[in-house]
Amino acid sequence: MVVNCQQVWKEISNYIEGDVDAGLRVALDEHFGTCTRCKSLLEGARNVVQLYGDERMIEVPTGFGRRLERRLAQGARVRRSTWSTWSAWLVPVAALALITGGLRWANSLTVPHPLQSEHAQPGRNIPPDMVVVVSAGAKDFHVPGCDVIHNKDKIRTLTAKEAIREGYVPCVRCMRKYLQIASISPASSEPVAELSANVEAEDRTRSR
Amino acid sequence: MAELNVVLSNPEQGTTREQELIAQVQRGQTGLFYELVRPYERRVYAAALAILRNEADAEDAAQEAMLKALANIRQFRAEARFSTWLIQITVNEALMRRRRERTRMTEAIDDHRDEEGEYTPRDFADWREIPSEALERKEVRQKLAEALASLDRKYREVFVLRDMEQLNIQETAEALGISVASVKTRLLRARLMLRDLLAGGWEQGWFSRLPFEKGTKPW
Numbered sequence: 183m184v185v186n187c188q189q190v191w192k193e194i195s196n197y198i199e200g201d202v203d204a205g206l207r208v209a210l211d212e213h214f215g216t217c218t219r220c221k222s223l224l225e226g227a228r229n230v231v232q233l234y235g236d237e238r239m240i241e242v243p244t245g246f247g248r249r250l251e252r253r254l255a256q257g258a259r260v261r262r263s264t265w266s267t268w269s270a271w272l273v274p275v276a277a278l279a280l281i282t283g284g285l286r287w288a289n290s291l292t293v294p295h296p297l298q299s300e301h302a303q304p305g306r307n308i309p310p311d312m313v314v315v316v317s318a319g320a321k322d323f324h325v326p327g328c329d330v331i332h333n334k335d336k337i338r339t340l341t342a343k344e345a346i347r348e349g350y351v352p353c354v355r356c357m358r359k360y361l362q363i364a365s366i367s368p369a370s371s372e373p374v375a376e377l378s379a380n381v382e383a384e385d386r387t388r389s390r
Numbered sequence: 391m392a393e394l395n396v397v398l399s400n401p402e403q404g405t406t407r408e409q410e411l412i413a414q415v416q417r418g419q420t421g422l423f424y425e426l427v428r429p430y431e432r433r434v435y436a437a438a439l440a441i442l443r444n445e446a447d448a449e450d451a452a453q454e455a456m457l458k459a460l461a462n463i464r465q466f467r468a469e470a471r472f473s474t475w476l477i478q479i480t481v482n483e484a485l486m487r488r489r490r491e492r493t494r495m496t497e498a499i500d501d502h503r504d505e506e507g508e509y510t511p512r513d514f515a516d517w518r519e520i521p522s523e524a525l526e527r528k529e530v531r532q533k534l535a536e537a538l539a540s541l542d543r544k545y546r547e548v549f550v551l552r553d554m555e556q557l558n559i560q561e562t563a564e565a566l567g568i569s570v571a572s573v574k575t576r577l578l579r580a581r582l583m584l585r586d587l588l589a590g591g592w593e594q595g596w597f598s599r600l601p602f603e604k605g606t607k608p609w
Contacts, residue, residue: 195578219514226517226585
């Protein structure tokens with residue numbers, strides 16, 4: 183069997199996989215022995231497979247493992263309590279009490295502002311450890327990759343809690359979209375009302 | 391780190407430990423679940439990122455997928471690879487989220503375009519081997535990540551699942567809901583396109599303007 187270059191290109195990937203029959207393998211080996219162009223393609227494709235298969239090619243955001251562990255722990259707690267039927271009602275009651283209490287406490291600490299427009303909604307359910315980006319001279323914080331970030335060359339990464347502490351407010355476009363998606367999933371996070379109340383309380387303590 | 395070395399040097403031991411953990415979690419010790427998935431958390435994230443292309447979405451999808459894996463741990467059967475099972479759940483979660491967003495018209499149009507016809511490689515110049523050690527350099531990893539990100543969605547997803555996540559061809563096809571033949575075609579193109587994108591010399595072409603100190607190698 184003799185193969186030409188076009189046939190070789192079609193089979194290079196299968197050849198790397200070891201997914202060609204014996205006859206074709208011999209023919210391909212012969213071709214690679216004489217055709218430097220196809221040999222170069224094969225070496226390049228093999229190198230690509232080897233490089234991208236390296237563990238170092240996978241980079242995760244800082245704190246990813248810690249946040250996953252925490253969310254799993256929260257999920258496991260909920261599962262355990264739902265298993266024991268006699269105590270299942272405690273979870274929603276306790277959650278309701280916490281949320282109500284937290285919101286009242288937050289409201290008592292913050293000065294109520296009338297909302298200026300439909301866009302001026304307070305951010306809710308923003309996970310404090312969520313990774314967000316801010317840029318110099320701007321006032322919003324964004325989900326990484328948001329289309330409306332100004333001064334993209336001057337952005338820096340921080341957590342939502344830090345961004346709020348520094349006076350940034352949620353971007354109405356990307357954060358709303360992100361939180362709408364997040365609110366569909368049963369993620370349980372501390373509400374930002376509580377979060378910003380904590381931040382403000384800390385700031386007041388510091389300013390005294 | 392010491393634990394990791396033990397697992398790597400003795401895969402049998404690692405597998406046994408994993409089986410023990412799976413059995414314990416299946417019996418209700420859910421607190422051990424993170425220990426069970428920790429070795430795969432990076433791969434789980436990468437699978438979600440390949441589909442969603444946004445770090446925050448990928449992280450949330452990865453977390454949600456792991457919660458679903460925990461909720462369904464009793465359905466896991468020992469004949470399957472645990473890592474593959476986790477990645478398949480993650481891919482499902484990510485695909486479901488992407489379907490929920492209806493703003494992918496451009497990529498949807500791309501989908502029908504270029505599977506016909508054969509891919510003709512662009513660059514036949516001698517391939518200059520990029521050694522694994524070069525991955526220590528952030529610029530090299532960045533360049534590779536950019537090349538991957540520039541691929542069309544269908545090529546990128548197949549390539550990530552097969553060559554980065556190490557699923558086999560059949561598993562990749564099942565995870566993405568496409569045929570084995572499509573996986574093979576897309577994989578071939580992805581590999582050749584990446585080769586084209588990275589050809590031209592990583593030492594001369596990519597970083598020729600980077601100021602290195604004379605006489606020193608940066609890795």
